[in-house]
Amino acid sequence: MTVLDDTVATAAWDPCETWSRDQLVAHQTASLTRQLERVGRDSAFYRRRFAELGFDPRDVRSLEDLRRLPLTKKADYSASIAAAAPWGEFAAVPRERIARIHFSSGTTAAPVPQYWTAKDLERWADLYARYAHGQGIGPGDLFQCLFTYTWFVGGLGATAGFQRLGATVIPAGSQETERQIRTVFEFGTTVLCGTPSFMVHLGAVAREMGYDPAASTVRRIIVGGEPGGAVPATRRRIEELWGARCCDAYGSLEFQPIGFDCPVQDGPHLAEDFAYAEIIDAETGEPVEDGTPGVLVLTHLDKEAGPLVRWWTGDVVCRDSRPCACGRTHARLVGGVRGRADDMLVIRGINLFPSAVEEVVRSTPGLSDEYRIVVDASVRSADTGLPNAIRLQVEALADADATRVAAALAAAVKDRLRVRAVVETLPPGTLPRAQHKAKRLVVAP
Numbered sequence: 001m002t003v004l005d006d007t008v009a010t011a012a013w014d015p016c017e018t019w020s021r022d023q024l025v026a027h028q029t030a031s032l033t034r035q036l037e038r039v040g041r042d043s044a045f046y047r048r049r050f051a052e053l054g055f056d057p058r059d060v061r062s063l064e065d066l067r068r069l070p071l072t073k074k075a076d077y078s079a080s081i082a083a084a085a086p087w088g089e090f091a092a093v094p095r096e097r098i099a100r101i102h103f104s105s106g107t108t109a110a111p112v113p114q115y116w117t118a119k120d121l122e123r124w125a126d127l128y129a130r131y132a133h134g135q136g137i138g139p140g141d142l143f144q145c146l147f148t149y150t151w152f153v154g155g156l157g158a159t160a161g162f163q164r165l166g167a168t169v170i171p172a173g174s175q176e177t178e179r180q181i182r183t184v185f186e187f188g189t190t191v192l193c194g195t196p197s198f199m200v201h202l203g204a205v206a207r208e209m210g211y212d213p214a215a216s217t218v219r220r221i222i223v224g225g226e227p228g229g230a231v232p233a234t235r236r237r238i239e240e241l242w243g244a245r246c247c248d249a250y251g252s253l254e255f256q257p258i259g260f261d262c263p264v265q266d267g268p269h270l271a272e273d274f275a276y277a278e279i280i281d282a283e284t285g286e287p288v289e290d291g292t293p294g295v296l297v298l299t300h301l302d303k304e305a306g307p308l309v310r311w312w313t314g315d316v317v318c319r320d321s322r323p324c325a326c327g328r329t330h331a332r333l334v335g336g337v338r339g340r341a342d343d344m345l346v347i348r349g350i351n352l353f354p355s356a357v358e359e360v361v362r363s364t365p366g367l368s369d370e371y372r373i374v375v376d377a378s379v380r381s382a383d384t385g386l387p388n389a390i391r392l393q394v395e396a397l398a399d400a401d402a403t404r405v406a407a408a409l410a411a412a413v414k415d416r417l418r419v420r421a422v423v424e425t426l427p428p429g430t431l432p433r434a435q436h437k438a439k440r441l442v443v444a445p
């Protein structure tokens, strides 16, 4: 377990961070009752859904009562947009009270909008400030934000939070790698944020430009958008490359932000005062015990403009609700987001996520940071059509013995993940470098 050297004593930003479990549950229950009443009255989608089910929010007595409601999935949201384009039927405030609209990144479907009132934006900024404060960031820090600012939620939320904290912000966005690097060294940036793969890429380009990232003034790197921040080997790679602590951030368009590392870095803390979290079995929908991986389902407790009830995030997590050594009591997602429920491969009965493969690739010497998992006919059983191995494409470094590295990697995957891997080594620079979210899994017929 690593502990941020100079921030162990960082006090809570919001008193709610150290509430007892009883206080938290009381807050959640009261907020949920209020929120469901409002949502059932003001959101056309939920008004209809509650009526169809005969669900009366005034009957809610405990958090468990929420389970009487069905999940809300992305398909429900998209269908509502299609039925009442372009705004959809989820919003629970009149249009003139919507202060901000962001859109999904649209990698798998047409972009859909999400809404915030002025009060929602305040809440968002405050949650970001809470998290950054918990990582020992504050006045005097120079934050260069490399999350994108256009359409999507990344950049603006972080900017508002860091401003509230009293830090200096450079809204750099996700373009122009070389200019980003020159700015880091010329202005003395102390905090960077971006996707883990982009942070690795940025460090590599800095070296090519003749800079030493480890000798820079950067002391914190906040990563999000991919599981890498919670993959120990990837975190170590970023920390060594930059000579800075790497902290994990977790959020989505719908729940922004919802989890961040504390000084103990034993899994991001959820903001349990902002959203009620259930962890459920992907197949049965039943709640799973703490310590068992399941899909995170979230319900807004006070969001005004775009409230969601039992939102299926699709992210597989493992919860620990015990108080943390940092003093905070809100539950942690141990190991961060393990992967997407959709990205989970089942290989001969073994559940496998790309993030687990990443850990093995990045702790095997002689390889670049890039990798790709391919599941195609060559690794599928002719009888069942199910995969019985993975094809793993990696890049052997120029001075490495490619055959030996491939054998070592295959053995490590077999040993640690109990899955057979057919390893292909490629020359360095062959696999695509991602500036936004890296696509690590390719599933072909």
Ligand SMILES: [Zn+2]
Binding pocket: 262, 263, 264, 265, 269, 324, 325, 326, 327, 328
């Ligand atoms: Zn903690």
